[in-house]
Amino acid sequence: MTSQRIWTAALAVIGDEILSGRTQDKNIAQIALWLNLQGIRLREVRVVPDVEDAIVEAVNQLRARNDYLFTTGGIGPTHDDITVDAVAKALGVEVVVHPKARAVLENYYETRGGITEARLRMARVPDGATLIENRMSGAPGIRHGNVFIMAGVPHITAMMLDALSGTLEGGAPLLSATLGCWVGESEVAELLRATEKAHEGCQIGSYPFFREGRVGANFVVRSTEQAVLGACVAALAGGLEATGRETVAGGI
Amino acid sequence: MTSQRIWTAALAVIGDEILSGRTQDKNIAQIALWLNLQGIRLREVRVVPDVEDAIVEAVNQLRARNDYLFTTGGIGPTHDDITVDAVAKALGVEVVVHPKARAVLENYYETRGGITEARLRMARVPDGATLIENRMSGAPGIRHGNVFIMAGVPHITAMMLDALSGTLEGGAPLLSATLGCWVGESEVAELLRATEKAHEGCQIGSYPFFREGRVGANFVVRSTEQAVLGACVAALAGGLEATGRETVAGGI
Numbered sequence: 001m002t003s004q005r006i007w008t009a010a011l012a013v014i015g016d017e018i019l020s021g022r023t024q025d026k027n028i029a030q031i032a033l034w035l036n037l038q039g040i041r042l043r044e045v046r047v048v049p050d051v052e053d054a055i056v057e058a059v060n061q062l063r064a065r066n067d068y069l070f071t072t073g074g075i076g077p078t079h080d081d082i083t084v085d086a087v088a089k090a091l092g093v094e095v096v097v098h099p100k101a102r103a104v105l106e107n108y109y110e111t112r113g114g115i116t117e118a119r120l121r122m123a124r125v126p127d128g129a130t131l132i133e134n135r136m137s138g139a140p141g142i143r144h145g146n147v148f149i150m151a152g153v154p155h156i157t158a159m160m161l162d163a164l165s166g167t168l169e170g171g172a173p174l175l176s177a178t179l180g181c182w183v184g185e186s187e188v189a190e191l192l193r194a195t196e197k198a199h200e201g202c203q204i205g206s207y208p209f210f211r212e213g214r215v216g217a218n219f220v221v222r223s224t225e226q227a228v229l230g231a232c233v234a235a236l237a238g239g240l241e242a243t244g245r246e247t248v249a250g251g252i
Numbered sequence: 253m254t255s256q257r258i259w260t261a262a263l264a265v266i267g268d269e270i271l272s273g274r275t276q277d278k279n280i281a282q283i284a285l286w287l288n289l290q291g292i293r294l295r296e297v298r299v300v301p302d303v304e305d306a307i308v309e310a311v312n313q314l315r316a317r318n319d320y321l322f323t324t325g326g327i328g329p330t331h332d333d334i335t336v337d338a339v340a341k342a343l344g345v346e347v348v349v350h351p352k353a354r355a356v357l358e359n360y361y362e363t364r365g366g367i368t369e370a371r372l373r374m375a376r377v378p379d380g381a382t383l384i385e386n387r388m389s390g391a392p393g394i395r396h397g398n399v400f401i402m403a404g405v406p407h408i409t410a411m412m413l414d415a416l417s418g419t420l421e422g423g424a425p426l427l428s429a430t431l432g433c434w435v436g437e438s439e440v441a442e443l444l445r446a447t448e449k450a451h452e453g454c455q456i457g458s459y460p461f462f463r464e465g466r467v468g469a470n471f472v473v474r475s476t477e478q479a480v481l482g483a484c485v486a487a488l489a490g491g492l493e494a495t496g497r498e499t500v501a502g503g504i
Contacts, residue, residue, distance in 0.1 A: 046298050047280065
């Protein structure tokens with residue numbers, strides 16, 4: 001039961017705009033939630049600058065030790081978009097113009113001023129790649145082996161994830177349930193530890209907050225087994241109720 | 253001018269809640285913006301799970317190749333808070349109870365039910381550490397050499413950053429200016445490339461968007477030299493205006 005294979009993914013977020021604080025990343029959470037539904041766990045994330053060596057290092061370390069690697073950012077038409085070149089270098093292959101990507105872009109820009117050298121940059125892929133459809137803006141995502149090159153703009157990445165849904169091999173989806181309680185987490189630390197220990201294959205996360213002048217916490221129980229999850233949640237709920245504090249199924 | 257020393261920092265975000273997509277990280281952007289003001293560049297970020305080996309690996313790789321390493325998350329009182337133990341292991345030192353942290357916590361909890369074993373966990377530090385003040389919740393942040401252990405809850409981290417402001421050695425702050433333009437970035441890709449190349453020490457980032465049915469982009473120019481930045485922005489503004497599209501100083 002606990003020896004089932006766990007499929008893992010890593011994410012490399014590529015972009016100076018995240019590291020400068022200019023842009024609040026939204027792709028980590030978006031991709032994490034999508035991966036959960038595919039039965040794949042996001043195991044690690046790196047945010048790297050628009051610097052070739054940094055991208056190459058992250059791509060090669062992460063793709064080697066995870067089932068899948070996703071990248072976001074750096075696939076547009078401008079000089080700071082170097083993801084395709086860096087991934088190709090990491091993979092040890094040439095960069096080529098993908099004929100289908102070229103056709104898609106020519107069609108997309110037919111009524112938008114025509115294809116240009118800059119726009120054609122978005123048809124370049126690591127040799128051997130296939131395309132990931134993007135109904136939004138013409139420029140496709142790119143798959144090469146276990147590496148998936150996605151857009152930086154979150155709603156374009158969302159379209160690409162949509163196109164990939166159900167196509168990747170995964171394991172049992174990680175299930176979760178949340179219990180909220182108006183209690184300081186330090187008051188129930190031993191209960192949490194003991195409850196987790198008594199339910200093999202469950203993890204309990206504790207996320208404290210301070211709202212309306214009161215301390216509380218949400219406790220998230222995770223497992224791939226519905227029955228184990230249910231038993232752990234029931235045990236935790238019983239323990240929390242025994243403290244006399246208000247407990248809220250689903251979280252506060 | 254371009255040979256000035258650049259001070260760098262890395263950030264290790266520690267927490268299953270970020271990797272599961274449950275929590276949207278806010279510390280990357282917050283710490284990035286704060287570091288800019290200290291004249292330090294956030295060079296890389298890793299998000300790692302609540303797993304000791306993963307934390308140890310990230311801490312040791314990142315602290316070795318950056319001037320500073322910040323961590324967020326995993327310093328609370330519960331069983332899933334293992335950051336202090338993992339950082340101590342990475343540093344090769346013991347975990348000890350810091351007498352001042354213990355006194356702070358005893359004082360904080362005096363009117364809140366008293367100190368307990370779980371709460372005392374928050375007084376544990378890697379041997380040799382100093383404390384970073386936290387006016388919010390009693391539990392302090394921790395400094396050991398070039399490693400800074402901060403809270404996961406963003407407003408508590410904000411308090412700790414406040415306490416550190418002006419205390420770290422840095423270089424010239426990275427200055428930036430933004431120009432917005434209602435133009436597709438692919439139409440001005442060559443202008444961006446040539447303008448960046450003509451202004452040594454400047455980087456131009458291009459951030460496209462689609463709003464109100466129109467395409468546009470914000471162009472962010474970055475440099476540590478005010479004069480170089482100004483010249484680059486002026487050249488870029490001239491080039492954008494020559495396209496006949498509306499340009500907006502400060503960004504759209």
